[in-house]
Amino acid sequence: SYELTQPSSVSVSPGQTARITCSGNILEINYGRWYQQKPGQAPVLVIYKDTERPSEIPERFSGSSSGTTVTLTISEAQFDDEADYYCYSAADNSGVFGTGTKVTVL
Amino acid sequence: EVQLIQSGAELKKPGATVKISCKASGYTFTDYHVYWIRQAPGKGLVWMGLVDPEDGRTIYTESLQGRITITADTSTDTAYLEVRSLTSEDSATYYCVTGYLANYWGQGSLVTVSS
Numbered sequence: 001s002y003e004l005t006q007p008s009s010v011s012v013s014p015g016q017t018a019r020i021t022c023s024g025n026i027l028e029i030n031y032g033r034w035y036q037q038k039p040g041q042a043p044v045l046v047i048y049k050d051t052e053r054p055s056e057i058p059e060r061f062s063g064s065s066s067g068t069t070v071t072l073t074i075s076e077a078q079f080d081d082e083a084d085y086y087c088y089s090a091a092d093n094s095g096v097f098g099t100g101t102k103v104t105v106l
Numbered sequence: 107e108v109q110l111i112q113s114g115a116e117l118k119k120p121g122a123t124v125k126i127s128c129k130a131s132g133y134t135f136t137d138y139h140v141y142w143i144r145q146a147p148g149k150g151l152v153w154m155g156l157v158d159p160e161d162g163r164t165i166y167t168e169s170l171q172g173r174i175t176i177t178a179d180t181s182t183d184t185a186y187l188e189v190r191s192l193t194s195e196d197s198a199t200y201y202c203v204t205g206y207l208a209n210y211w212g213q214g215s216l217v218t219v220s221s
Contacts, residue, residue: 001168033208035151042201042211043151054209086151088208093165095141095153 002026002091004098011104018074022087022098025068032070033088034063036081043086047072079105108132110202110212117218122192126215128185128202135183136160138205142176142187144198145214154200157185192219 004024012018022032031050035043045054047063050070060075074081082105087098113127128140142154155166159178166174175188185202199214 037151042214044211045207045209048207048209054207088151088153094155094167097143097151097153100150 002089002096004087004089004096006085006087006098006101008099009102009104011106012074012077014079014105015076018077018081018103020072020074020085020087020101020103021069022071023069024089024096024098026089026091026096027065027070028068030089030091032063032065034061034070034072035086035088037084037086038082046085074103077103077105081105108205108210110204110210112200112202112212112215115216115218117220118192119221120193120219122219123188123190124192124196124217125186125188126200126202126217128187128212130183130185130204133204135178135180140176140178140185141203141208142174142185143201143203145201146195146198149198152198154187159185189217192217194219 006022034047036046037043046057046061050065051063062073064071085101109131111129116124118124136159139156141156144152155176157164157176157178164176178185197219199216201214202212204210
């Protein structure tokens with residue numbers, strides 16, 4: 001089975017840049033997505049096809065890809081960006097989520 | 107507006123079966139797959155499977171194959187997830203998801219398995 005590995009936590013100061021990586025072999029052949037999840041809420045899609053951003057998501061969220069790693073970048077981080085972030089990719093006839101990263105803004 | 111409204115919280119005993127519903131509205135139900143994702147308390151997201159409402163085709167994650175059934179009723183635009191032989195490990199919030207980008211999520215259904 002496929003695995004996607006993320007750092008368990010990332011800390012960032014308000015106004016600074018946070019980068020979250022997601023690594024896995026499947027990312028070399030399939031696109032990655034990123035979901036943001038705040039406590040008690042359903043996840044929200046913030047990046048798809050590695051780099052595309054839904055229209056309702058702020059421009060400070062961006063994605064990039066290189067080889068077996070996709071990266072979510074949060075520029076000029078705000079307190080409201082504090083959440084868990086999960087990468088995701090399709091794999092054969094299934095899907096797989098990353099291990100999740102808790103982003104703390106302090 | 108696309109909406110997915112899920113059934114309410116359930117308390118089940120070990121060994122029992124739970125069936126969760128996901129009522130879709132605001133789009134053509136057969137246009138997109140419906141996925142089921144679960145999240146144990148304090149844990150990460152787990153992809154469980156999907157149904158194509160157009161033809162009923164399903165795909166299940168290997169670890170749950172044989173214990174779950176996902177169906178779609180096009181007469182009511184409702185998808186269902188059934189989980190059998192419940193254990194405490196199945197205690198989780200279950201989400202249905204749809205959309206071309208899998209960007210529409212239900213509100214979640216909490217299932218608690220306890221004796």
